[in-house]
Amino acid sequence: MSLPDSDYDRITSELGRDPTAAEAELFENLWSEHCAYRSSRPLLSAFSSDGERVVVGPGDDAAVVSLPVHGEDGEEMYITMGIESHNHPSYVDPYDGAATGVGGIVRDTLSMGAYPIALADSLYFGAFDREHSQYLLEGVVEGISDYGNAIGVPTVAGSVEFHENYEGNPLVNVACVGLLDPDRLVTAEAQAAGNKLVLVGNSTGRDGLGGASFASEDLAEDAETEDRPAVQVGDPYTEKLLIEANEELVEANLVQSARDLGAAGLGGASSELVAKGGFGARIDLNRVHQREPNMSALEILLAESQERMVYEVRPEDVEGVEEVAEKYDLGCSVIGEVAEGNYVCTFDESEARSDSDDPSGERSEPRGRETVVDVPPEFLAEGAPMNDLDSVEPETPERNLPDADLREAFESVVASPNTASKRWVYRQYDHEVGLRTTVRPGDDAAVVAVRESGTGVAVSSGANPNWTTCAPYEGARAVALENAANLAAKGATPLAAVDCLNGGNPEKPDVYGGFKGIVDGLADMCRDLSVPVVGGNVSLYNDSVSGPIPPTPTLAMVGTKAGYDAPPLSLSGEGELLVVGEAGGALGGSEYLAQLGGSDAFPSLPENGFDAVAALATVADFDSTLAVHDVSHGGLAVSVAEMVTAEAGADVSVDSLLALFDETPGRAVVETTDGEAVREAFDGVAPVETLGEATDDGRLSLTVGDETLTYDAGEIADLRDVLARELD
Known part of the structure; x- marks a missing residue:
């Protein structure tokens, strides 16, 4: 990649001269799609980011929101929320690509003064039956688990999806939640001229050079070999030391502002930090501690070596920072x-x-010193021109449903890698380190205890590429509604969200049309749900020789509740089974069609999603509620199959295959001993239908029309254990 002629002309006009080699490379990286959002920023104004609990919105390393306080002894606390992608690196080197994605989002959390308390990863791969997809999956999961486990941050939530169009370009989206006292908040905005810039952490090497520009172009056929130098190499043990050092620096009030060294390395972090505060900087690149000899100015500026932070420090506090380091x-x-x-x-x-x-910086008067960069910081950080691209809206598919045998359909959908158990993945993650996780992975949402404020923080993250391939706008709306329903199923009220918007090459009108659809759909439903989108990430040019990825709007949403307990997903065997919420009456984007063929329009979504989510959260907290599980991927077929255990079964009945496999989100299966209370909570909001009864025999009896299937818990577990069966 190199600077387009139009960009070069814009830069020479602003500077009044040709840029130096270092300046040209710095502009190329900071004006890349990955850093400047040149194709997406014009669309992002669709999101609403304001709210009474929003402390810091989009534009910093992470967003900050305040938690409600519960109980007399509760204290006001803030959480941070951030999300990022490491897609191209994870194709070239799945282990290091995924590991450094975790490291980067954790450092974004540190730069706000917060301590990381939870991770959520949403992963997307090609068809599961392909050897290359399994290779990528195994490498990515190992990278996430090795890094996250070593730094002591629990991975509590996420998703794993398979779709043939990710074959040449997998997605690795990682979110992090951090915790901080209000008086410890730090931002990435420089505070005062004369303050020192201090680089703390790993030595700078040549790894990750050009990572930002690499992430802003399509993957070539030889990317796995040719682009390997653009992938960073992580060191989680240094990251753990940096986490603890950052905590001590913030606690001692030694930091005025901070920025993580990520895309575009030192040049990106330091220029953005001072530009945000309306200042400039004087930087001596020779003072940067390096692990390789004879590094050039350009290499020092742009290397994306990991585990590094740049701090703004008052002159009188420099010695204190050095002592902590x-x-x-x-x-x-x-x-x-x-x-x-x-x-x-x-x-x-x-x-x-x-x-x-x-490394102290003490040296004799430099000889032959050159000014390699001398540019207006705001122009460098914010001056990239936006792209004006053509778009084409996708067509709505017509109904063409297959003739399917009930048993074949049920077993195909329940055993699909998309709906099957993801235990093989999350069992490799330490999800209990820190002793805050009260609802573990494998449920609709995780719950993390913030005992300081008496608040349970629920976390949900993911997207469904089948939905957004069928209907980008409606599919993205459904993604937002599903994540909110996941939180509500654990009794939590949605608080805020961050998004990772992934798309293909935006220069293709059909691809850009799909991307616009997911942006608008996500924004509209989050607004309808009164959930501010407080930050996010955009990753475009996820395109390869095998074609563009599906438009993929990963959403990481948090909700809150009083206390930390939540109803389980698994049945108790003692209550009535109800399904709450309104079905959309179509199968477009469903796993049923993905497995059996055919097409259909996307189901219609409820108009009062906010009220439905609120009612579900209320019901989930009833003492009479024994279990709750949302209805989404795979429809009711998968929901009831997942709820059955060796001790508790279900006897359920639905009218048709359509009712069994409809994936309209915002619905849930509720096991209750007080059906009337559930109906009263949803009165005037959404329908409540009797689904059947929970039983104590560990068997699922499923009647559709006049046909009945019966499975015991062991048979269902065998169907759902496809990942472990193929990968172990």
């Missing part, structure tokens, strides 16, 4: 200062050094 055996360099005017970086090639040299 030494305590945790972290590198520490005073690389420059916040200044008025331009963003300026100097370098003396004769002084190029490695970590074996004195």
Whole structure:
């Protein structure tokens, strides 16, 4: 990738000269799609980001929202929310690509002054029966588990989806929730000229060079070999030290502002930090602690070596920062200062050094020093022109339903890798470290206890590519509604969300039309649900020789509740089974059609999603509610199959195959001892229908029309264990 002629002309006009080689590369990376959102930013105004609990919205390393306080002893607490993608790196090197995605989103959390308390990963691969998809899945899961487990942050939620159009370009989207006291909040906005810029963490090497520009172009056929140098290499043990050091620095009030070194490395982090505060900088690149000799100015500026933070520090606090860094055996360099005017970086090639040299910055007068960067910081950070692209709206599919045998349909859908158990994945993650997880992975949503405020924080994350392939706009609306219903099924009220908007090459009108659809659909439903979208990430050019990915709007949503208990997904065997919510009457985007063929329009969604979600959260907290499970992927067929255990079964009946496999979100199966209370809660909101009875025999008896299927819990488990069966 190189600067387009139009960008080059814009830069020379602003600078009044040709850019230096380092400046040209810096602009190329910071003006890339990955950093500047040139094709997506014009669309993002559709999102509503305001709310009474929003403290810091979009634009910082992570968003900050305040938690409601429950109980007399509860304290006001903030949580941070962030999400990012590491898609291209995870194709080239699935282990390091996924691992460094975890590391990056955790450091985004640190830069706000927060301590990370939960991770959620949403993963998308090609068809599961392909050897390459399984190779990528195994590498990605291992990378996430090794990094997350080593740094002591629990992975509590997420999703795994398979679709043939991810074959040449998998997606790895990782979200993080952090916790902080209000008086510890730090932002990425420089505070005062004269403050020092201090780089803390790992040494700078040559790994990850050009990562931002690499993420802003389609994957080539030889990407796995040719693009390997653009993939960062993670060190979770250094990240763990950085987490603890950051906690100590923030607690001691030694940090004025902070930024994680991610895309575009030091050049990106430092220029954005000072630009956000309306300042410039003076940076001596020779002072950066390095692990490789003879690094050039360009390499030092743009390397995306991991586990590094840049801090703005008052001059009188520099010694304190150095002492904390030494305590945790972290590198520490005073690389420059916040200044008025331009963003300026100097370098003396004769002084190029490695970590074996004195990192203190004390040296004789430099010789042959060059100014390699001297640009207006705001122009560098925010000056990229936006793209005006053509778009084509997708067509609505016609109804063409297959003639299907009930047993074949049920077993095909329940055993699909998309709806099957993901236990093989989440059993590799440590989801209890930190002793906050009260509802574990495998449920509709995880719940994390914030005992400081007496609040349970529920977390849900994911998207459904079948939905958004069928109908980008309506499918994205459904993604938002499903995530909200996941939270409500655990008794939580949605609080806020962050999104990761993934698409193919936006220069293709049909691809850009689908991307516009998911942006508008997600924005509209979140607004209808009164859920502010407080931050996010955009990843475009997810395109390869095998074609573009489905438009994929991953949403990570959090909700809150008083206390930390929640009804389980599994049946107790003692109550009546009800299904609450309104079915949409169509099978477009369903796993049923994915398995058996055919087409249909996407189901219509409820107009009062906010009220339906609120009613479900209310019902979930009733003492008479024994179990709750949302209805989505695979429809009622999968929901009831997942609820059956060796101790508790179900005797259920529906009218038709359509009713059994309709995936309209916003619905749930409720096991209750007080059906009248459930009906009263949904009166005037949504229909409540009798589904059957829970039993104590560990068997599912499923009647559709005049045909009945019977399975015991062991048979259902065998159907649903396809990932473990193929991968172990």
